[in-house]
Amino acid sequence: MTHPATSELHENYLFFQRSVAKFVNEHRGQYALLHAQSVIAFFDKPIEAALAGASQFPDGKYSVQKVTDRPADLGFMAYGAGDRNPD
Amino acid sequence: MAQVTGTLIEGKPIVDITLADALPAPPEVSSVSEVNSFSVRQYRALLDTGADITCICEHAVRESGLKQYGFERMIGAVGPSLHETYIVKIGILLGDSDDADRLINGLFQLEPLVAAKIKDNKWFDLIIGTDILRNHEFALTRGGGFRLELFG
Numbered sequence: 001m002t003h004p005a006t007s008e009l010h011e012n013y014l015f016f017q018r019s020v021a022k023f024v025n026e027h028r029g030q031y032a033l034l035h036a037q038s039v040i041a042f043f044d045k046p047i048e049a050a051l052a053g054a055s056q057f058p059d060g061k062y063s064v065q066k067v068t069d070r071p072a073d074l075g076f077m078a079y080g081a082g083d084r085n086p087d
Numbered sequence: 088m089a090q091v092t093g094t095l096i097e098g099k100p101i102v103d104i105t106l107a108d109a110l111p112a113p114p115e116v117s118s119v120s121e122v123n124s125f126s127v128r129q130y131r132a133l134l135d136t137g138a139d140i141t142c143i144c145e146h147a148v149r150e151s152g153l154k155q156y157g158f159e160r161m162i163g164a165v166g167p168s169l170h171e172t173y174i175v176k177i178g179i180l181l182g183d184s185d186d187a188d189r190l191i192n193g194l195f196q197l198e199p200l201v202a203a204k205i206k207d208n209k210w211f212d213l214i215i216g217t218d219i220l221r222n223h224e225f226a227l228t229r230g231g232g233f234r235l236e237l238f239g
Contacts, residue, residue: 006155013158031201034157046174047109047199050156054110064156064174066201071160071167075138075216077205 008061011037016065027067035062042067089195089237092228093184100134100225100233101211105178106143108153109199126151130212132177134225134235138216141177141202147212148173148204159203170203177202177213179237195237 015037023032023039031049033040035057043049046064053062091102107127128151140159153173161170176199182192197219205214224236 009155009157045198046156046201050110050174050199060154064172064201066159071162072139072203073137074142074161074163074205075135076133076214077138077142077163077208 005060008035009063012063013065020067020069023067024069030067032065032067033062034065089181089193089239091179091181091184091235091237093233095227095231095233097210099210100227100235101131102134102184102215102235103129103180104132104213104215105129105180105194106147106151106213107176108151109174109176110154129180131210132179132213132215133211134220134233135214135216136220136225138214140216140218141200142170142205142214142216143173143175143202144205144207144212146207151175156201159201161203170205172201172203174199175202177215177219179235181237195239 012034016032016034016039019039023042027042030042030044031046032042033049033053035053040056040062041049041052043052046066049064053064056062093100093102105127106129128147130147143153148171153175155171156174157172159170159172161168176196178194178196180192180194200218202213223238226234228234
């Protein structure tokens with residue numbers, strides 16, 4: 001059985017990927033706090049988003065995503081395998 | 088000056104670091120008073136100027152009990168892949184990394200950052216990418232060594 005918080009992370013990610021084009025102009029490089037497939041707020045630092053999430057959602061059902069439309073380069077591990085894309 | 092020096096290991100610049108979740112897990116509700124646990128572990132990290140972000144191997148994620156915060160899309164030779172992300176605190180042990188008996192010369196604590204989970208390998212436990220390195224100075228030195236100067 002999938003843990004509720006894990007399901008929340010996945011659903012928030014899918015929402016974020018669908019919506020990120022709307023956010024990149026104003027918030028590129030910031031960190032979005034997400035809950036229930038919506039953006040709660042943007043923060044300059046990931047720890048600020050995590051602290052706000054822990055404070056507002058003590059059940060842990062929130063996620064933090066960096067606002068970017070570009071995939072990160074794996075560097076040394078580029079020739080290894082990662083987790084395959086579930087979407 | 089905060090600095091790490093060492094010799095390349097199989098051609099790789101590797102440093103000793105500490106790793107912990109940026110936010111400790113909240114304590115369980117219990118009738119017994121208990122100290123909130125906060126795991127800090129020591130690992131070896133590759134300095135990789137080709138990696139955009141810092142990465143943590145699966146076993147280190149598991150051992151450190153890190154909480155997942157989201158996902159990161161990453162691109163590699165086999166195409167795009169999706170990786171779990173964590174928000175962590177990393178400290179870099181200063182001094183000469185070749186000296187196994189060295190006294191700890193100090194720890195340079197980095198700001199909490201987002202790191203992505205990657206598969207285990209035989210060389211190191213983490214990758215320190217350009218998200219960290221761009222704020223400091225990293226150089227390969229004559230004779231097969233390296234130097235990392237850290238700026239606060």
